[in-house]
Amino acid sequence: MQQGLIHIYTGAGKGKTTAAVGLGIRAYGQGLKVLMVQFLKGWDTGERKVIATLEPCFQLFRYKENDKFVWNMTDEEKSGLEREMRIGLNYIVEAIMSEEWDMIIMDEIMAAVNYGYLPLEEVVEIVKNKPLKLELVLTGRDAPVKLIELADYVSEITARKHPMAKGIIAREGIEY
Template identity: 80%
Template sequence: MEQGLTHIYTGTGKGKTTAAVGLGVRAYGQGLKVLMVQFLKGWDTGETKVIESFEPSFKLFRYKENDKFVWEMTEQEIGRLEKEMRIGLNYATEAVTSGNWDMIILDEIMAAVNYRYLPLAEVVELVKSKPLKLELVLTGRDAPAKLVELADYVSEINARKHPMAKGVTARAGIEY
């Protein structure tokens, strides 16, 4: 494999995780080994079921307990979530340096940083420590400038219109 690059999918629009999963499927289809670490997501989604069928060459690491949005959580649930995110970042850091993966996707890492559950400085160091051949993908709203500077690709997906504004809730197979 050639030199790996760093990608960011950010913005207010729907499709950041979908884009990252699509890139992961493309990589998997070319025989690359892909790891996806999800932060702030623990509910079952359509893509998780598909990714599980691709194991061990496309693996998903996520939280089993987190099935709520942050703004719906109690303080106790947020405390557990913070511990889980630390475990996730430690797992991702170990995976990045392991040499076992061709692509690693850090889904919703921006939200984990922006909610201050994970220190930006540690995520910056993780990106800087990326081995030359590793393709690294980060997703989430409001990508910090320091991460944008380090990235090779930055795609901003912005919502011009979203059905949630009309009260349409998330639908299986479309939003999750």
């Protein structure tokens, strides 16, 4: 049994989820079982369509369909997010306890913590107490120091240029 390590993809640049999905595809290609749980993402993405073709050994879980960023939501829409984030985190805890998965990707977990929808200490405890063989991948901007200290890999993706600065909106197949 090989030891599982902890990865963080963070930073303001584009590609954190893409890197995590790429790592998941690599693991899947070597016969590992991969679960990806997405927080604060609900729009139809290219990775979702591909991962669906890889089931049951690579699965993606989202609580609810949502096509808005947090900063574009009404107060009423935001109020339901904490409950949704809790469902996602509970799903991860159950998945970890099942010991069915070789890799679990917690996509945008940093945003769920940084927006205050999930307590940092709970996520820290999950990371600290993961099974020895489990590879754990966390993504999102502004990774908290407590999580960075626990990680074996930390990749910070920096944006030097981004088309949004020129008013180019997210494009299907590239940004989502």
